Amino acid sequence: MRLWRVVVLMFVALLVGIALGYVRWGREARQLREAAALLPPEVRQRAADPGRRTAQGIVRLILRDQAVVFLTHEAIPGVMPGATRAFSVASPRLLDVLTPGDPVRFTLERRGMQSVVVAIERDKRSAP
Secondary structure, eight states: OOOHHHHHHHHHHHHHHHHHHHHHHHHHHHHHHHHHHHOOOOHHHHOOOOOEEEEEEEEEEEEEGGGGGEEEEEEBBBTBBEEEEEEEOOGGGGGGOOOOOOOEEEEEEEEEEEEEEEEEEEEETTTO
């Protein structure tokens, strides 16, 4: 007779734990919605549709066979801070005219969770 009481108490404890977790999750979701509503409209639009962004940078390394370019770039507002990072390119042919050390102007497009370089050219204004 004691075993069934233990089973019932464990089941009730599990249900209470799930209910409390669900309530907490609901509160956090509401707080996030309220915080997002306080953001300026242009920030909300950027977050909803990152679209394409153009920035300047310097080519550090080119991996033509993998269609990847390493760039040291300026901060891209609303997307990422300035850093040196690897980017996939939409077409390996974009890398044909580049060499490490070239100042470039490039365009990023958001594709899923990844930013892909869809256009890149030498920046003649920054060239030595």
